[in-house]
Amino acid sequence: MGATSVSWQDRGRCRDLDPDLFFPPVEAESTEQRHAREGAAKAVCASCPVQQECLSWALSNRERLGVWGGLTERERQLLTANRRRATRVMAAG
Template sequence: MADVSRLPGAYDHYWDWQLEAACRRVENSLFFHPAGERGAAHKARDEAAKAVCARCPVRTECRRHALETREPYGVWGGLSEEERELLLRPVRHRRVA
């Protein structure tokens, strides 16, 4: 029989913060734009998603997760895809808006 005592335990503690997330009670399509969404509709959906994030008790953990994993899609921790990309871009490549 294999000795499983040396195997790593469950990693639930890495994900427990998600149980407290405000977005758990909201349709997930709010956080991920549909194909072809542009302009005012895109901005309005992003702002609505960020409003949910603004009242979220685990926004910091969510943001950290999205940045560490380089999450390519959606609003996470109050940051859009574009905002995360700017934060992760090397300093020499950042443009001042």
């Protein structure tokens, strides 16, 4: 996945799978189709030995599309927003 190969990606369970499972199609997909696709991708991620590295990389690089580290783009956005909120609360004391 991604333009630049990094070592953890060589150990990802998705390495030899169709990327279409992890990324939305160019054409629209129904909510039902998206849930099915994302669920299948997440099932692969759930047993991936580099899930944490993958998620960290996606968050650091602000990957906008696809399932990375077991989280969808929307879930990563929520995680980032929650982390920012927690940081602000802690900074405020």
